[in-house]
Amino acid sequence: MSVDRTGLPQEAPGRERAAAEGGLSRRSLVTGLTAAALLRPAAPQAAPEAGAATRLPETPLVVDLAARGRRRGTAGGSIRTLIARARDVRYLSVYGYTRLVGYDADLVLRPDVLERCDEEGGRFTFRLRKGHCWSDGHPFTTEDFRYYWEDVANEPELSPGGPPDFFLVDAKPPRVEILDDITIRYLWERPNPRFLPALAAPRDPLIYRPAHYLRPYHPRHAGREAAEAAAKAQKLRGWAALHNRLDDNYELTNPDCPTLQAWRPRTPSPATRFVFERNPSYHRVDRDGTQLPYLDGILMDVTASGLLTPKTNAGEADLMFRGLSMSDIPSLKEGERAHGYRTLLWPIARGSEIALYPNLTTLDAGWRALNRDLRYRRALSLAIDRRTLNNTLLFGLGTEGNDTVVAESPLFAPELRTLHAVYDPEEAVRLLDAAGLDRRDAAGIRLMADGRPVEVVVESDGEAAMILDGLLLITEFWREVGIRLVVKPQERTNLRRRSLAGMTVMVAAQGLDLAVATAIMPPTGLSPAQPDHYAWPRWSLNVESRGRSGEPCDVAAVQRLIALNEEWNGTDDAGRQGEIWREMLRNHAENQWVIGTVAGALQPVVAADRLANLPERALFSWEPTAMIGVQRLDEVFWDRPADRRAEAK
Structure with missing residues (x-):
């Protein structure tokens, strides 16, 4: 039996989509079923056995590509994209779209990072994937949720306004219970229907943090003197400023901060090229056992906003959408044959353009x-x-x-x-x-x-x-x-x-x-x-x-x-x-x-000809599709090895 780079047997049987990804049809959303039913997998099944060299959870999320008309990909290669400002690297955490629970392409809410989510009234019970790790290999556990709730959301120096509004019902926060290393429960006195959609938002609220990485800079764990000394060494005003700088799962400018995203940053800011490499602990696999993402890297080059379209037209990006508009379509179409790309036209799901x-x-x-x-x-x-x-x-x-x-x-x-x-x-x-x-x-x-x-x-x-x-x-x-x-x-x-x-x-x-x-x-x-x-x-x-x-x-x-x-x-x-x-x-x-x-404006999505698993047509919006996020960028791959771009050093 052959083994791919993940150590999973390639012939290992995959799950059916409903069992692997949880949830019901989109019709269920409008026929009275609650989010609890939508997020409960049909039945637990054994995941493929992971090899010793891998960092997969014991029960990874097995995605059924064929059920969505997609193909099993081949691993490797990088893609290039363009951004107008260095801080725009943060949008990778939007359209990379790794969430505790998230929408699929049919806008059905399903478990993602979570193995299971059960809701009953105002009670939400989350079960993590046993053996799931951060990108640095450290276990991802309910301690990371506890750290966020007690040491971030309810720490006045980090969160002066207290927990986010979606945590409040009748202006009251939930009771939070840590049941074990992989099970956590949030309880309110009455339903909180905003909670799960907030977790699936384009900007991840990140109700967990890498506790093992941040504890040394928090006075509750390191002592105030040590935390303040660390901040002073970085020429920052106080420990909270240092903590905020290091706590970087959204901005993606701190390569040392562990992540659960499909790609982890490797380039500190400032820079003109930002390199992201695949997360060896990512929790998704295809039905043949290949760990996602298929792409080894993403390269983001900073260029002037006025040059985004000309550079895309010249073939300097393998995947491009943000910064392009409907008025750019004629110019983009002109460069397709010469530079080996195609211009997909996705309807923008917005109530009115003006x-x-x-x-x-x-x-x-x-x-x-x-x-x-x-x-x-x-x-x-x-x-x-x-x-x-x-x-x-x-x-x-x-x-x-x-x-x-x-x-x-x-x-x-x-x-x-x-x-x-x-x-x-x-x-x-x-x-x-x-x-x-x-x-x-x-x-x-x-x-x-x-x-x-x-x-x-x-x-x-x-x-x-x-x-x-x-x-x-x-x-x-x-x-x-x-x-x-x-x-x-x-x-x-x-x-x-x-x-x-x-x-x-x-x-x-x-x-x-x-x-x-x-x-x-x-x-x-x-x-x-x-x-x-x-x-x-x-x-x-x-x-x-x-x-x-x-x-x-x-x-x-x-x-x-x-x-x-x-x-x-x-x-x-x-x-x-x-x-x-x-x-x-x-x-x-x-x-x-x-x-x-x-x-009904159209969003041009420019993709290299041999970049596979992008739909010809899909809805484009900020919310709920997270731009292209629900289409799962981690499933995109180079159709043949000769088309793969070399990783830039």
Whole structure:
């Protein structure tokens, strides 16, 4: 019996996908089954026996590639990619997508690093994989969870605000029980449906830490004098600053920090090329017993943002997507044959590429009254010629209408996409007249009740060229119904500051990010429970601060959204969660809190011709797909040895 590099017998029988990866079909998410059922493997089965030279868990995660139309890969080689800034290496922890529990390509939540997860009401029991190790070979155990909970999350010098919000139910943290080296339990008095989706987020909350690596720098374990002396030796202000620098599982700039990710960093920052090598302790294997990832390395080269597309076009990247946009597609297509790559076009799962957010909490009394008038908001929506936007910005390939979930979401209702979101300038004029804007100045611009012209200053962070281009067109559409639009680009931090201060009248930004949602995902972006929402920033601030700042919501339809969000947070019944989602989506379409325009932009994903196991088409988003994360980069491989790139020294 032959043995591959992992020491696993190549003929070892694999598990069926449902048993190996746990979980049920996507349909289960909307038919009342809880996350507990979704995360319980069908039956325990023996994993292939590991050789003495390997660091696999006793029960690795066995992935069934054939069930997803993929091939068993060959190990070896590296791929090159480009980043605009050195700190962008952190995005590898996003699209590398190794999580305690994570979504698969069908957006079913399954165990990943965890062998098993059981939920009953407010009780979550996690079972780790026996024998699982950090990248440095040290055992990964519940001590790493205890260290995070007691020594990080509840250590004021490291976490001044206390544990993350998803740990709190009725403002109370859980009781945490360490049952043994591989079993830990979190208990709340009532359900906490946010907990598991938070663990599957694009940015891993990392509710564990490499305790063996960090303890020597923590005063509770090393003594305050020793911890402070270590910080002083590094010319840092205190032990907490040193601890934060070393605790680097997200930023990926400290090669000494152990990781559970598929690739571990080998290059300290600063640098112009960052090298990542495969983690010899990674917990996934294919059905033939080959340990993943297939690729030995990832090379990330820093280049100017303006050169990302030209360098990709010139064949200087084997895999590239972040930093590329739909407008780059013609240029990228031109270089395919000469430089041996293909340009995959993945639909972006976003509610709207350009969304307008009338600020219902602006401090200007005249604009506040106007923005809160439903007739005015509907008129602005009906005055937009979305067909022209679609043809101009998205080559006619987009979807016109409201800012709502996309058709691939089980929560999608087609009528909500177009409700009050078709081009009807005559109805827009009627609604504006009915809203008291029936007077005009000599230039034909409508006048507000206080005599000011209806000159809408629309602020934007200026980082998305498509938004600025779209606003130029919307300026013409609105002028036809007597509304003047003035575009005011802002730096993003300043825009958020102005928004929270009530200084913005309207903001243009991208729309609903969680647009391929399932019922068990929190309804992010649909109520003031989300921080920094441009339609009601001061209500959001009030909810986030539990009434200490901002201002309480005083609009009944938005109060209903807040109540629905609270109800979602209090139930683990996926059927009821789906009903809540649908009511919130209808509330948005009826009230035009956010004015959507066009969705369905395409994300170019450039891959070398012989780079295998990337789907021709897949949804691309930040949440929940973690860009390409749910497609599992660890399963990508070079199709033939001659195509493998040599590891750079």
